Amino acid sequence: xxxxxxxxxxxxxxxxxxxxxxxxxxxxxxxxxxxxxxxxxxxxxxxxxxxxxxxxxxxxxxxxxxxxxxxxxxxxxxxxxxxxxxxxxxxxxxxxxxxxxxxxxxxxxxxxxxxxxxxxxxxxxxxxxxxxxxxxxxxxxxxxxxxxxxxxxxxxxxxxxxxxxxxxxxxxxxxxxxxxxxxxxxxxxxxxxxxxxxxxxxxxxxxxxxxxxxxxxxxxxxxxxxxxxxxxxxxxxxxxxxxxxxxxxxxxxxxxxxxxxxxxxxxxxxxxxxxxxxxxxxxxxxxxxxxxxxxxxxxxxxxxxxxxxxxxxxxxxxxxxxxxxxxxxxxxxxxxxxxxxxxxxxxxxxxxxxxxxxxxxxxxxxxxxxxxxxxx
Numbered sequence: 001x002x003x004x005x006x007x008x009x010x011x012x013x014x015x016x017x018x019x020x021x022x023x024x025x026x027x028x029x030x031x032x033x034x035x036x037x038x039x040x041x042x043x044x045x046x047x048x049x050x051x052x053x054x055x056x057x058x059x060x061x062x063x064x065x066x067x068x069x070x071x072x073x074x075x076x077x078x079x080x081x082x083x084x085x086x087x088x089x090x091x092x093x094x095x096x097x098x099x100x101x102x103x104x105x106x107x108x109x110x111x112x113x114x115x116x117x118x119x120x121x122x123x124x125x126x127x128x129x130x131x132x133x134x135x136x137x138x139x140x141x142x143x144x145x146x147x148x149x150x151x152x153x154x155x156x157x158x159x160x161x162x163x164x165x166x167x168x169x170x171x172x173x174x175x176x177x178x179x180x181x182x183x184x185x186x187x188x189x190x191x192x193x194x195x196x197x198x199x200x201x202x203x204x205x206x207x208x209x210x211x212x213x214x215x216x217x218x219x220x221x222x223x224x225x226x227x228x229x230x231x232x233x234x235x236x237x238x239x240x241x242x243x244x245x246x247x248x249x250x251x252x253x254x255x256x257x258x259x260x261x262x263x264x265x266x267x268x269x270x271x272x273x274x275x276x277x278x279x280x281x282x283x284x285x286x287x288x289x290x291x292x293x294x295x296x297x298x299x300x301x302x303x304x305x306x307x308x309x310x311x312x313x314x315x316x317x318x319x320x321x322x323x324x325x326x327x328x329x330x331x332x333x334x335x336x337x338x339x340x341x342x343x344x345x346x347x348x349x350x351x352x353x354x355x356x357x358x359x360x361x362x363x364x365x366x367x368x369x370x371x372x373x374x375x376x
Contacts, residue, residue, distance in 0.1 A: 073129070073331075075099075075134060077129065080180040080194060085197070086196070086216060088198075089198060092151060092179070095144070096151075097179055097180070097181045098193070103177075109231075112127065112129070113129065113180070115134070121247040128235060135244075135352055136240075136354065136355075142237055149226055149229050154222065158220060165214065165219070170212060170219070175231060176199060176202070177199075177200045178197065178200070201215070209224040210222060211227040243294060243296065243335055246323045251267070251325060254291070255324070256319070256321050257319065257321075257322075261373070265288065267284070290368055294365055296355045297344060297357055300346060304353075312336070312348055315338040321334070321335045339359070340359070342359070344357065
């Protein structure tokens, strides 16, 4: 079995990943980009104090334009699939990949792409558009591990074999994997946008269990176990188990409704405010960080996804958190937590519900917010 030489494509530094890393970074307010290979042009860095000095006009503009909640974020995969020059199988590493979409039995089951935005921080530069409508934080370590399956998949060109596309099972196949990548990836980095795309169409198996694949207008044989792993993808495994990560630098106001009261947090040019009371920055940041300390426990059963918005109308609203933004284009984010059962609460982000969180942890957060404001 021949394996392509990928030594010419050396990996670049990846986005930071891991739940523990994110929790620690929340303490330093989640500033910074995704590294040299994945930095977004014009992305802002610096502390909230620095942003207050440099972003006043932009903040005012952003506040005027953020009345509506976000719609599902647009992703680039369809554009890339239509426009990118065709790449060569085996000519990319996991680090060179900027997007993957998987269609199994004719149904899109997974799509993730690199989608930098000026208002995004380093833990929000990737988006899972299928199935989570870009409303989940991506675990980049898990994502790159999945990319590695495709990048390392052994391929052998079908040479001198009397077999047709129909016999190979690719003629009417509805199992495809599309990958967009940057062909100039190096150890030092590479551009954010991909410049090559490949569509792999998977057919049937040969007598040895290898699977036929069509790519670049040719037939290949792929390792059957690798192909199976590609189509057995678990999107939830690629989610960092956080409801959301919203950089404080992009926020003008946070409103928390606990049912017992409504509470506002704001950063003014000369003050950090809980309600109308000025507090120390450390106290403000500690409470802000706590708002993101309720982690995802499991995926909501998929049969309930389409009914989630309707069903939530009949459930008790335990708490809501609304982040209003100070940057042009940054969407308003509303997280609503509804009672699900005695153990879990369902979390709805801008109208979509995919995940469950610990009800106990949520009630502890609600109590902490109320305690923080009760001292006034």
